[in-house]
Each structure stands twice: as structure tokens, then as C-alpha cells.
Amino acid sequence: GAGVSQSPRYKVAKRGQDVALRCDPISGHVSLFWYQQALGQGPEFLTYFQNEAQLDKSGLPSDRFFAERPEGSVSTLKIQRTQQEDSAVYLCASSPGLAYNEQFFGPGTRLTVL
Amino acid sequence: SQQGEEDPQALSIQEGENATMNCSYKTSINNLQWYRQNSGRGLVHLILIRSNEREKHSGRLRVTLDTSKKSSSLLITASRAADTASYFCATDANSGYALNFGKGTSLLVTP
Numbered sequence: 716g717a718g719v720s721q722s723p724r725y726k727v728a729k730r731g732q733d734v735a736l737r738c739d740p741i742s743g744h745v746s747l748f749w750y751q752q753a754l755g756q757g758p759e760f761l762t763y764f765q766n767e768a769q770l771d772k773s774g775l776p777s778d779r780f781f782a783e784r785p786e787g788s789v790s791t792l793k794i795q796r797t798q799q800e801d802s803a804v805y806l807c808a809s810s811p812g813l814a815y816n817e818q819f820f821g822p823g824t825r826l827t828v829l
Numbered sequence: 830s831q832q833g834e835e836d837p838q839a840l841s842i843q844e845g846e847n848a849t850m851n852c853s854y855k856t857s858i859n860n861l862q863w864y865r866q867n868s869g870r871g872l873v874h875l876i877l878i879r880s881n882e883r884e885k886h887s888g889r890l891r892v893t894l895d896t897s898k899k900s901s902s903l904l905i906t907a908s909r910a911a912d913t914a915s916y917f918c919a920t921d922a923n924s925g926y927a928l929n930f931g932k933g934t935s936l937l938v939t940p
Binding site: 719746748750755756757758759760763771774806808813816817818819820821822823 | 860862869872873919924926930931
């Protein structure tokens with residue numbers, strides 16, 4: 716079946732622009748995660764959804780970052796007034812549920828802020 | 830902040846050789862996972878080892894876990910050029926669901 720998909724794959728934004736990154740998880744997966752991966756680093760947790768509920772947003776670096784999953788499937792990560800330090804790969808992952816430890820990752824969106 | 834630390838940062842070997850990567854972490858865990866990331870791609874789950882397990886095998890992969898030393902190792906036997914990738918360990922420390930990744934080991938396997 717289809718894996719996790721993300722769009723766009725690449726995004727170039729001018730500093731100060733708002734961007735929206737989309738994640739389509741595997742159908743039926745309850746849990747959805749967003750991670751940020753800076754160049755040469757491992758992914759860092761941003762936020763977690765269980766169905767439509769955002770249960771943990773402790774990793775969001777600032778109030779410019781906002782995520783939603785209104786119908787419990789597709790999720791959008793929005794970054795307002797982008798800064799150069801926001802440049803990174805944004806990874807989305809899903810899993811069938813909390814009891815299932817493995818996470819299935821999408822290919823990521825590479826964001827470059829000029 | 831990164832929970833795990835992989836060692837070495839980079840490893841270069843020839844096809845057929847074994848590759849060993851190590852991971853150390855800081856706090857108690859329920860399980861530890863290893864993921865592979867090819868250049869420009871997402872992460873692919875390789876293997877999960879629970880805190881009450883000491884060793885686990887999957888094909889050419891062997892993972893060990895020493896909770897007393899808070900460390901794990903990943904052994905890839907009879908490596909192939911297709912094994913070239915970055916390898917990350919991830920723990921479920923703190924939240925129990927969010928993965929905490931190390932910085933990864935970059936493995937290059939030359940023909």
C-alpha cells in the first residue's frame with residue numbers, strides 16, 4: 716500500500732514568508748508525528764497527534780510554528796514569518812497507534828529560507 | 830536536544846566487510862530502534878530492541894543492548910554497496926512515543 720507522502724518535496728521561501736507543508740499519513744494510522752532535521756543532524760521531535768488531537772507540541776521551536784490535523788488524517792505544518800534558521804528537512808511520520816513503536820516516515824520536505 | 834550519540838560519525842568499508850556502529854543514550858528507555866536514511870530520503874525502520882532484550886537479529890543485522898551502560902550496537906554483516914546510508918539510533922525516552930535520535934553514523938560501502 717501507499718506509504719507516507721509529503722508535499723512539496725522542496726520549498727524555497729524568502730525570509731518573512733509563510734509556508735505550509737503537507738503530510739498524508741498511511742491510511743488508518745492513528746498517530747502522526749512531525750520532526751525537523753537540520754543538515755548533518757538527526758531528526759528532532761516537533762509535535763504529535765493522536766487522531767485530530769494535538770497531544771504534544773513541546774518540540775515546536777517558536778510560536779511561529781503551528782500544526783493541525785483537523786480530520787485526523789492529513790496534517791499541515793505551518794511556519795509563519797520564516798527565518799533562515801528554519802531551513803531544514805521537515806519529516807512526517809505515522810504509526811498505527813501508541814502501542815506500536817515503529818514509525819513510518821515520509822520522504823520529507825526540504826525547506827530553504829533565503 | 831539529541832538523546833543518543835552514534836559512534837563513529839563516519840565509517841568507510843569495502844563490500845563484504847562487517848560494519849559496526851555504536852549508540853549511547855542518557856536516560857532510561859522502553860526500547861531502542863535503529864533507522865536507515867538514504868541521501869535525500871526519509872528514514873526506514875530497521876530493527877527494534879526492547880529494554881529487557883540483550884540481542885536481536887534480522888537478516889544481516891545484529892543489534893545488542895546494554896542497559897547498564899546505556900549503549901547499543903548495530904552490526905551489519907557482509908556489507909553491500911546498497912548499505913551506504915546514514916544510520917540512526919532512536920530511543921523513546923521521556924515521552925514514551927516521540928523518538929529521540931542521535932546524530933547518526935554515515936556509512937560508505939565501496940565495491
